[in-house]
Amino acid sequence: MSGVNFNAIILAGGRSSRLGGTPKALLSDGSKTLLASTIKAVSDARHTIVVGPADLPVSENVLLTREDPPFSGPAAALAAGASRLASLGSPAEWTVILSVDMPYISTALTALVEATTDAAPDVLGFMGETEGIRQPLVGIYRTSQLVQALSSDMTDCSVRFALRPLSPAIVQLPAGSTDDVDTWESARATGFDRQL
Template structure:
């Protein structure tokens, strides 16, 4: 199936003392590197957040406006960056039918992405845009929906983002509010594949490590690398 990918790597990481989640380490790679691997079948990838430094060749980067405006604004920024990149290429190829939205704080997300791709592939014509599905969203084993591990119809998600931008309702909006008008199918994904890192306790439980530079009071423990 054809898809682009938006990797969300922003946020304040307030419960991690401001330490960027993207740079934490799991199994020898940063969480951003693992997210890029999970999305490596995408035609084009954009990372939305602070300057991530060196990225693989061809991977785009951008920032939501205003900074720290939340995941809905970051998704809209990612869609804009992908559209601008397509427009700048010879032949101006059409957008692929789907776009993967993936937060970078889930170290085992690759298994969830695989399950989502299999779910889309099982729908006749969906991978070519022939089915009217608005997308598929990961659902954890405890029933929690995870809108930041999902494959959405590119056209449908773009309409939602454009409508929200016209209403001035992107900044600090929830992702569920952005998606309210979409008919998104729920897909059960492997246990643990959507577990995320919000606190140092989460990091320790998931086997994620990292070092807080110049840790201060209340900023959390220094984790072993």
């Protein structure tokens, strides 16, 4: 993917309240789960961190962590992922952040990673935008600045607030690439409507 080295943080631990508590990460289309699909989309990442329950099925090259306390919001989850990433040796210069509930994210990821190839040194990150809607959980940021921005307590903070210090530039993403699964209706529409 454009030869850009990147890490990935995947948020996979929300309450899924509009799905009656069924974990989004484990919804399947019959051949793969949303989690497996998202991990595959970032298969070129140097380090992949999944933030979610300890029993999520991931391969040995994917690291699991959890925000403390659990369910303290996506910004807290993102901070937990960034903290785990900072503890590793030699993280890549850029880090992708994604929510686990977007089955068509691979085309968006290509656009995000390609945006970094010509990034000026003062550009600290990029946030995706699809059809006029900004997507705070679809972005790519310089790793060191992301870790720094998320180093304080992010409990119950919004992701937009957490990322504001990075002043992300906007990247236009392909239509439909960030369609998400957060109701049973959207689960059926994407085919990810089976429980693992």
